[in-house]
Amino acid sequence: xxxxxxxxxxxxxxxxxxxxxxxxxxxxxxxxxxxxxxxxxxxxxxxxxxxxxxxxxxxxxxxxxxxxxxxxxxxxxxxxxxxxxxxxxxxxxxxxxxxxxxxxxxxxxxxxxxxxxxxxxxxxxxxxxxxxxxxxxxxxxxxxxxxxxxxxxxxxxxxxxx
Amino acid sequence: xxxxxxxxxxxxxxxxxxxxxxxxxxxxxxxxxxxxxxxxxxxxxxxxxxxxxxxxxxxxxxxxxxxxxxxxxxxxxxxxxxxxxxxxxxxxxxxxxxxxxxxxxxxxxxxxxxxxxxxxxxxxxxxxxxxxxxxxxxxxxxxxxxxxxxxxxxxxxxxxxxxxxxxxxxxxxxxxxxxxxxxxxxxxxxxxxxxxxxxxxxxxxxxxxxxxxxxxxxxxxxxxxxxxxxxxxxxxxxxxxxxxx
Numbered sequence: 146x147x148x149x150x151x152x153x154x155x156x157x158x159x160x161x162x163x164x165x166x167x168x169x170x171x172x173x174x175x176x177x178x179x180x181x182x183x184x185x186x187x188x189x190x191x192x193x194x195x196x197x198x199x200x201x202x203x204x205x206x207x208x209x210x211x212x213x214x215x216x217x218x219x220x221x222x223x224x225x226x227x228x229x230x231x232x233x234x235x236x237x238x239x240x241x242x243x244x245x246x247x248x249x250x251x252x253x254x255x256x257x258x259x260x261x262x263x264x265x266x267x268x269x270x271x272x273x274x275x276x277x278x279x280x281x282x283x284x285x286x287x288x289x290x291x292x293x294x295x296x297x298x299x300x301x302x303x304x305x306x307x
Numbered sequence: 308x309x310x311x312x313x314x315x316x317x318x319x320x321x322x323x324x325x326x327x328x329x330x331x332x333x334x335x336x337x338x339x340x341x342x343x344x345x346x347x348x349x350x351x352x353x354x355x356x357x358x359x360x361x362x363x364x365x366x367x368x369x370x371x372x373x374x375x376x377x378x379x380x381x382x383x384x385x386x387x388x389x390x391x392x393x394x395x396x397x398x399x400x401x402x403x404x405x406x407x408x409x410x411x412x413x414x415x416x417x418x419x420x421x422x423x424x425x426x427x428x429x430x431x432x433x434x435x436x437x438x439x440x441x442x443x444x445x446x447x448x449x450x451x452x453x454x455x456x457x458x459x460x461x462x463x464x465x466x467x468x469x470x471x472x473x474x475x476x477x478x479x480x481x482x483x484x485x486x487x488x489x490x491x492x493x494x495x496x497x498x499x500x501x502x503x504x505x506x507x508x509x510x511x512x513x514x515x516x517x518x519x520x521x522x523x524x525x526x527x528x529x530x531x532x533x534x535x536x537x538x539x540x541x542x543x544x545x546x547x548x549x550x551x552x
Contacts, residue, residue, distance in 0.1 A: 246436025
């Protein structure tokens with residue numbers, strides 16, 4: 146068992162209110178997509194609004210900014226959920242139907258000690274850090290991942306013997 | 308990617324001039340027998356020495372020699388595996404099983420770097436939120452490809468899943484043998500992702516582009532539906548035959 150888990154924050158700028166007809170496909174997908182996350186290998190936790198099953202009501206970073214924050218065992222499990230099944234990839238592919246480009250990073254990943262949970266303000270700081278400095282060990286992306294503290298770097302790139 | 312990635316460029320030294328590795332790999336395929344073996348392994352997904360020798364009418368030793376040359380050139384990967392059902396003492400040495408290597412061989416003379424261009428363009432599309440423009444362009448290209456394929460090969464518009472697989476094969480995809488038409492859930496799956504390296508870095512943009520490319524093609528052919536269906540290996544698009552068609 147690794148002593149670190151991967152935290153993720155994603156923000157998305159809504160084109161229209163969630164109850165607008167143009168958002169119907171996305172709004173209808175929230176429950177199944179969240180259920181898919183909850184049952185995916187490596188899933189640890191996801192942020193939800195108090196008394197709700199998702200985080201679509203609270204808008205800590207702005208009135209039109211949807212928030213998605215979760216914790217996973219490692220980068221691979223989050224990647225497999227995010228890109229590896231049609232349930233989720235299909236909605237990512239269509240994201241411009243519902244969301245405007247932010248013009249800055251919308252996703253940030255970072256490591257935190259297992260057994261702890263991230264706060265929204267910490268998550269916001271990580272995203273600011275990524276935006277200001279680019280990917281680093283404290284705030285990174287899928288395209289430029291960093292190993293968990295204390296993990297052996299580059300293990301996955303080790304060449305096969307023979 | 309052997310020559311185009313930043314990693315590849317960083318590793319390159321004075322005795323590894325541009326393209327040397329790729330030229331070595333391509334050179335290994337100059338031999339006709341070796342090229343047939345390479346294609347056989349790719350088509351089969353994986354193959355042992357005995358299967359390959361038998362399929363191509365070669366002696367086992369000759370097949371083994373050429374398969375190992377292909378592996379040395381980085382075109383094939385080798386796994387040692389005991390044949391099923393034979394265990395314990397007397398089972399013999401594990402047999403070598405060959406499959407196509409994940410390593411990409413790319414050679415452009417004069418030196419060209421379209422992989423970096425694709426990566427930059429994909430990132431720009433993401434940043435600008437221009438996915439819908441990309442998808443529209445890809446769908447138009449799909450229609451053009453379908454028309455061009457029909458013109459060049461003079462083949463009829465595909466009507467069955469089998470004919471569809473043939474048409475896709477001529478477009479550079481590698482379709483798995485399709486199920487019988489009318490079989491429940493029958494779909495054509497593709498062994499090869501033509502945009503593998505880009506798709507690994509920019510999955511939604513690249514897979515969305517590829518889906519629209521295929522939608523453009525099947526739209527021209529009519530009677531089929533392409534949908535997103537990620538799989539651990541190969542292309543993330545699956546194509547089925549429409550009902551009542």
